[in-house]
Amino acid sequence: MLSHKAKYALKALLYLAQQQETHVSRTIEIAEAASIPKKFLEQILLDLKRAHFVGSKQGKFGGYYLLKSKNEITLADIHRLFDGAIALLPCASLNFYERCSDCVDESECLLRHGLITIREETLKAMEGITIASLVKK
Numbered sequence: 693m694l695s696h697k698a699k700y701a702l703k704a705l706l707y708l709a710q711q712q713e714t715h716v717s718r719t720i721e722i723a724e725a726a727s728i729p730k731k732f733l734e735q736i737l738l739d740l741k742r743a744h745f746v747g748s749k750q751g752k753f754g755g756y757y758l759l760k761s762k763n764e765i766t767l768a769d770i771h772r773l774f775d776g777a778i779a780l781l782p783c784a785s786l787n788f789y790e791r792c793s794d795c796v797d798e799s800e801c802l803l804r805h806g807l808i809t810i811r812e813e814t815l816k817a818m819e820g821i822t823i824a825s826l827v828k829k
Contacts, residue, residue, distance in 0.1 A: 694771065700726070700733060708756060739774070745759060745769070767822075781803075
């Protein structure tokens with residue numbers, strides 16, 4: 693399941709994606725429009741900024757805007773940023789791999805092979821869904 697943080701990040705990105713490209717959205721504007729607690733949103737926007745998904749402008753007319761194209765931001769990107777691995781176990785993960793301590797022979801592990809299949813299908817689906825594709829629906 694997606695965490696609240698990942699869900700709110702997606703809602704914020706969807707809001708920003710629906711604005712004019714030159715529009716800079718204030719935090720309170722995003723929070724109210726997307727029904728996200730403002731304090732929680734501030735931390736999420738900082739995480740998105742550090743990951744170069746959004747940019748910010750300081751000052752009286754400051755706020756946030758998409759830095760990366762809405763066509764390039766995928767569900768997989770946001771899941772990994774906020775929730776970590778897509779795989780169900782570390783031994784089946786691409787980016788967060790760890791060998792299982794109780795595994796005798798990883799190459800023969802039937803559970804691992806099944807979980808890799810699940811990871812590949814899930815990743816394929818998540819990488820196929822962009823912020824732009826969600827806005828179009």
